[in-house]
Structures are given as C-alpha cells and as structure tokens.
Amino acid sequence: MDVGKWLEYLVDHGRVVRGVVYVVLAGLVVADLLIPSTYDRFPWESWGGFGAVYGFASCVLLILVAKGLGYLLLYRGEDYYDD
Amino acid sequence: MTDVLHPSLLLFFGAAVVPLLRGRAQQAWMLLVPAVVIAAVYSLSHGTAGAMSLFGMDLVIMRTDDLSLVFAYVFAIITLVGALYALHIKDTTQHVAALVYAGSSLGVVLAGDLITLYVFWEMMVFSSVWLIWCRRNPASMAAGFRYLLVHALGGVVLLGGVILHVLDTGSIAFEAFSADSAGFYLILIGFMVNAAVPPLHAWLADAYPEATVTGAIFLSALTTKTAVYTLIRGFPGTELLVILGVTMSLYGVVYAVLANDIRRLLAYHIISQVGYMVAGVGMGSIMALNGSAAHAFTHILYKALLFMGAGAVIHMTGRAKVTELGGLYRYMPITLVMYMIGGLSISAFPPLSGFVSKTMVVEAAALDQRAWVWLLLSLTSAGTFLSAGLKLPWLTFFGKDSGLRPEEAPWNMLLAMGIAAFLCIFIGIFPGTLYAIMPAPVEFNAYSVGHVLWELQLLMFAGLGFFMLLKRLEGANKISLDVDWLYRKLLPRLATRAQKLVDQVWGGMLAALMGRLRWLVTTVNRHHGPQGVLARTWPTGSMVLWVAVMLAASLLVYYF
Numbered sequence: 343m344d345v346g347k348w349l350e351y352l353v354d355h356g357r358v359v360r361g362v363v364y365v366v367l368a369g370l371v372v373a374d375l376l377i378p379s380t381y382d383r384f385p386w387e388s389w390g391g392f393g394a395v396y397g398f399a400s401c402v403l404l405i406l407v408a409k410g411l412g413y414l415l416l417y418r419g420e421d422y423y424d425d
Numbered sequence: 426m427t428d429v430l431h432p433s434l435l436l437f438f439g440a441a442v443v444p445l446l447r448g449r450a451q452q453a454w455m456l457l458v459p460a461v462v463i464a465a466v467y468s469l470s471h472g473t474a475g476a477m478s479l480f481g482m483d484l485v486i487m488r489t490d491d492l493s494l495v496f497a498y499v500f501a502i503i504t505l506v507g508a509l510y511a512l513h514i515k516d517t518t519q520h521v522a523a524l525v526y527a528g529s530s531l532g533v534v535l536a537g538d539l540i541t542l543y544v545f546w547e548m549m550v551f552s553s554v555w556l557i558w559c560r561r562n563p564a565s566m567a568a569g570f571r572y573l574l575v576h577a578l579g580g581v582v583l584l585g586g587v588i589l590h591v592l593d594t595g596s597i598a599f600e601a602f603s604a605d606s607a608g609f610y611l612i613l614i615g616f617m618v619n620a621a622v623p624p625l626h627a628w629l630a631d632a633y634p635e636a637t638v639t640g641a642i643f644l645s646a647l648t649t650k651t652a653v654y655t656l657i658r659g660f661p662g663t664e665l666l667v668i669l670g671v672t673m674s675l676y677g678v679v680y681a682v683l684a685n686d687i688r689r690l691l692a693y694h695i696i697s698q699v700g701y702m703v704a705g706v707g708m709g710s711i712m713a714l715n716g717s718a719a720h721a722f723t724h725i726l727y728k729a730l731l732f733m734g735a736g737a738v739i740h741m742t743g744r745a746k747v748t749e750l751g752g753l754y755r756y757m758p759i760t761l762v763m764y765m766i767g768g769l770s771i772s773a774f775p776p777l778s779g780f781v782s783k784t785m786v787v788e789a790a791a792l793d794q795r796a797w798v799w800l801l802l803s804l805t806s807a808g809t810f811l812s813a814g815l816k817l818p819w820l821t822f823f824g825k826d827s828g829l830r831p832e833e834a835p836w837n838m839l840l841a842m843g844i845a846a847f848l849c850i851f852i853g854i855f856p857g858t859l860y861a862i863m864p865a866p867v868e869f870n871a872y873s874v875g876h877v878l879w880e881l882q883l884l885m886f887a888g889l890g891f892f893m894l895l896k897r898l899e900g901a902n903k904i905s906l907d908v909d910w911l912y913r914k915l916l917p918r919l920a921t922r923a924q925k926l927v928d929q930v931w932g933g934m935l936a937a938l939m940g941r942l943r944w945l946v947t948t949v950n951r952h953h954g955p956q957g958v959l960a961r962t963w964p965t966g967s968m969v970l971w972v973a974v975m976l977a978a979s980l981l982v983y984y985f
Binding site (some may be wrong): 345346348349350353363366367370371373374377379380381383384387391392393394395396397398400401402403404405407408409411412415416417418419420422423 | 468605678679680682683754755758759761762791792794796801802804807808811823874875878879880881882883884885886887888889890891893894895898901902904905906907913940964
C-alpha cells in the first residue's frame with residue numbers, strides 16, 4: 343500500500359470527499375433525531391441533533407473568542423521578548 | 426514483596442553505562458534498558474519494598490498498588506518508544522538525561538512516602554532540563570533556566586508543605602491529605618506547578634517547544650502525568666480542582682487556537698487535556714478517578730505520538746511555524762497518517778483511545794449532575810479537534826505549498842510512531858484491556874449509541890465550523906502573551922526601575938556626602954594650606970622678641 347498515492351487520490355477527488363462528508367453530517371443528525379436517547383441526566387440529551395449544534399457553536403465561539411483575545415490583548419511581535 | 430529490583434535503579438544504572446558506549450553498542454543499550462524496565466514493571470506485584478528508617482523517619486521507597494502501576498506501566502512503555510524515536514541521536518547527554526528523567530518519574534509514582542517522593546521529584550527537574558538545553562541555542566538555554574527556576578520554586582513550596590504536614594501529623598506516609606493539615610495547600614500548590622494548572626502553567630508552553638525534537642517526547646509524557654498521579658493519590662474530591670481543571674481545559678484550547686509554533690500548539694493541548702484529569706480528581710467519584718487515570722494512560726501515548734509527528738516535521742524541514750509549513754502530505758505521508766491517528770485520538774474520535782478515556786471523565790460529570798462541567802468539557806472536546814486534529818495537520822501537510830520538499834522521517838522515528846499509533850487504535854478497539862488495570866473496577870461502556878452519536882456530531886460539526894472559518898485561522902507571525910510575561914517582562918522591568926531608583930538615591934547620598942567632604946577639605950586647606958594662617962612662616966626677629974618677652978616674664982615671676 344502506497345500511502346502517498348492514496349492521499350494523492352483523496353486530494354485529487356476533493357469534491358467527492360467533501361460530498362461524502364456532507365452526507366455523513368446529515369446522516370448523523372438524522373440518526374440522532376430518529377434513535378431515541380438512552381440518557382436523561384440532562385434535558386438536552388434527549389434533543390435530537392443538539393450535539394451538532396453544540397459542536398458547531400463551540401467551534402465558532404472558540405475561534406472568535408480566541409482570535410479576539412489575540413488581536414485585542416495577547417498577540418505581540420515574535421521578537422517581543424528579545425531585548 | 427521483598428527481593429524486588431526497583432525499576433528506577435535499572436534506569437539509573439542504564440544511564441550510568443551509556444557514556445561508556447559508542448555507536449551501535451550505545452543504540453542497542455538504549456533499547457535494551459527500557460525493554461528490561463518494561464519487564465521489571467510488569468513483574469511487580471502489589472505491596473511495599475525498600476522500607477527503612479532514616480533519622481527516625483520510616484521511608485517506603487517502593488509501594489506498588491493498582492494506582493501506581495497504571496502510571497508505571499505507561500511510563501515504562503513510553504520510555505521505550507521515546508528511546509526508539511531518539512535512536513539516531515548521537516548525543517550522550519540527552520540519552521543519559523532521558524533515562525534518569527524516566528527513572529525519577531517511576532520513582533515518584535512508586536514512592537510510598539513523601540521524602541522519597543520529594544527526592545525523585547527534584548531529580549526529575551534536574552534531569553529533564555537537559556532535554557531542553559541540549560537543543561543548544563540561546564532560546565533553549567533561556568527557556569531551560571526559566572523552567573528550572575519555576576520548578577525550583579515549586580519544589581521549595583512542596584518541601585515546605587511536606588515539612589508542615591509531617592510536623593502536624595507526625596507521619597511521612599503518602600496518602601490522601603486531609604484539608605485540616607497545615608501543609609495541605611502548600612503541597613497542593615507544589616503538585617499543581619508540575620500539573621501546569623493555571624496560573625502556574627506558563628513554564629510548559631514556554632519550555633517544551635524549545636526542547637530537542639526527541640527530548641520533547643519524554644517531557645510531554647512524564648512531568649505533568651506524575652503530577653496527575655500525585656493529585657489522584659493525595660487530593661481526590663478536592664472541589665477546587667474541578668473549577669481549576671475545567672478552567673485549564675478551556676485555557677489550553679483558547680491558546681492553542683492562537684499558537685503558531687506547532688509544538689507550542691501541542692503544549693497548550695497538554696494543559697487542556699490534563700485539565701480533564703484534574704477535573705476528574707476534583708470530582709473524586711470512582712468513575713471520575715478511574716477516568717483521570719485512564720485518560721492519563723491514553724494521553725501519554727497519543728500526546729507522544731503527536732509530538733513525534735510534529736518533531737519529525739521539524740527534524741526533516743528545520744521549521745516549526747505553521748506559517749512556514751504547508752503541502753507536506755506528498756513528502757511525508759506516513760508521518761501525516763501517524764500524526765492523524767494521534768490527532769483523532771486526542772479529539773476522542775471513536776474508535777480511538779481518547780474516546781474510551783475522555784468520555785469517562787465527562788460521564789462522571791453527568792452522573793454527578795454537574796451540567797456546567799459537562800458542557801464546558803464538551804466544548805473543549807470540540808476545541809481540541811479544531812486545533813490538534815484539524816488546524817495543525819491541515820496547515821502543515823495541506824494548505825498552501827510551502828515549497829519544502831523534505832524526505833520521509835527516518836525509520837526509527839516512523840517505527841516509534843507506529844508503536845504509539847498501534848496502541849492508540851488497540852486501546853480504542855479493546856477498551857477492556859485498559860479498564861482492567863484501572864485502580865477500581867470500571868462499569869462503563871463508552872460505545873453506547875448515545876455516546877458515539879453525541880461525540881461524532883460534536884466533532885464533525887466542529888470540523889464544519891473549522892472549514893467555514895479556515896481563513897480566520899491561518900497562522901499569524903505572532904507570539905501570545907501568557908502568564909510568563911510576569912517574569913519575562915514585568916519583573917525585569919520592575920528590576921530595571923528599582924535599579925534606577927537605587928542608582929538615584931545612592932547618587933544623591935553620595936553627592937551630599939561629597940558636599941560635606943568638599944567643605945572639610947576647603948576648611949582644612951584654608952587653615953593648613955600653603956596660604957593658611959597656620960602654615961605661615963614667621964620671621965626670626967619676632968621669634969627673638971617673643972623669647973625675650975618670655976624670659977622677662979619668667980624673670981619677673983622668679984623675682985617675686
């Protein structure tokens with residue numbers, strides 16, 4: 343098995359890969375809506391598709407908060423500590 | 426258990442022999458020693474050994490029970506993996522440092538009393554710092570000294586706590602501390618420094634990216650996880666640790682988003698992942714403590730794998746910044762695949778190792794009805810996948826073409842990564858093998874439909890967010906301020922200012938003193954100087970006159 347060739351193939355067929363990923367994303371939400379939840383410790387565990395919303399929101403929130411902190415407060419030039 | 430060989434002794438002996446060997450003999454020795462240590466650790470049975478009395482203290486050099494063995498097993502495994510990864514290095518100092526460091530870490534997790542623990546604890550610091558210095562550039566020298574200073578300070582706090590604890594309780598045994606003993610908080614702080622709990626964490630993200638490519642593997646595995654062990658042993662159910670653990674898990678992922686150096690990004694993910702373990706210790710339930718121990722075990726393997734992947738890229742290209750890398754998938758495909766196994770493991774993708782351990786800690790939060798802990802740890806999961814699973818590999822191996830055309834990493838690096846990757850997959854598929862060695866019986870099924878669906882949705886949709894915001898995530902040629910700013914910038918600045926102040930005061934005092942001196946000199950000069958009254962020469966005539974006056978006076982006195 344040539345790993346490099348296999349990767350090359352995936353990169354060349356990026357559109358297909360992306361399509362497959364979209365199908366998987368939709369499939370996960372549909373499955374979560376259809377399969378009744380087995381947990382009820384928290385109310386949201388029975389909300390179908392909540393994981394998808396929460397994952398997406400977490401990701402966006404983290405990027406915005408982190409980059410916001412970076413540009414407003416934390417980022418410095420790379421030679422900041424070399425006096 | 427009496428006639429047993431302490432695995433640390435094996436490693437110390439191994440380290441002592443390394444400088445005598447050269448070339449292939451040294452390479453063979455570097456593999457043989459950890460292999461023997463693995464055998465020695467696996468042959469340990471429960472009990473204590475090396476009990477002795479020293480200055481009236483009852484030392485227990487070695488205590489093996491379920492908890493210490495979990496850590497001893499994985500430390501022994503990672504020592505072999507790390508040694509294999511470093512096999513091509515012709516630097517005796519590094520090899521010796523790595524073996525002593527691993528031996529000291531094993532000494533800590535096997536220590537039955539606080540004095541033994543403290544001695545090995547300090548040995549860890551003084552051996553591991555060489556893995557940073559051996560990079561042999563000014564940045565690593567400076568980072569090594571800062572690392573040393575922070576840990577020396579942490580060690581003093583720990584020692585102070587131990588002394589107070591012993592004075593208070595009269596016992597040096599290392600068991601769970603009760604909050605009313607005097608040394609409780611000092612010992613806790615000492616352990617928290619090594620666990621990199623904010624705000625005591627900055628040494629980690631400062632020093633690990635400056636370490637040698639191979640030394641970082643040992644560093645990533647050992648220091649923070651010995652601290653997790655000591656926290657599980659000493660501070661189970663300390664509520665404060667829940668808050669600190671959740672905070673550090675979030676802290677790590679936020680800074681990982683900002684990081685540009687690939688190993689700094691991974692270093693912040695150590696802080697984040699150790700946050701799960703610390704939170705588990707704080708919750709203190711059986712599920713939570715098992716979760717912390719299990720997560721430490723899997724974390725060592727996948728984190729070492731990630732550092733090995735990133736290290737291979739640095740070793741082959743000489744570059745470490747996301748902004749200078751890109752398009753390497755064609756040239757280092759095996760490294761990419763290995764890295765991704767680590768990346769998906771740390772993100773807790775089923776069926777890999779992180780999934781079967783991280784979900785235990787999250788499940789413990791659910792069982793305790795800790796909604797905030799559960800939600801924030803889940804948010805961290807998404808953030809972990811975002812940086813370690815997507816951003817780093819995407820910008821390093823895909824993204825823009827950096828023009829770099831490196832070869833694939835050497836065989837020993839690939840093999841070491843392969844072993845770690847195999848273990849990540851194996852534990853993920855057969856979690857029972859991991860659960861079987863946990864400190865308490867595990868009643869948990871990670872692969873319930875609910876868990877798998879939740880985790881996959883969480884991660885896949887976080888991935889969707891990543892690709893939608895990819896433009897915003899591309900690395901910036903910046904560094905991010907962290908708590909180390911206090912001692913790298915503020916403290917020197919204050920010191921400079923203090924020096925200026927002292928200079929001024931001193932100068933003022935000196936000027937005042939000089940004024941008095943000058944006055945004295947002028948006055949003396951006026952009377953005794955060449956023109957002074959007292960330095961005048963008197964004519965002989967006046968001398969004779971005065972003598973005549975005196976004689977006349979004495980004649981008069983005599984006469985009457």
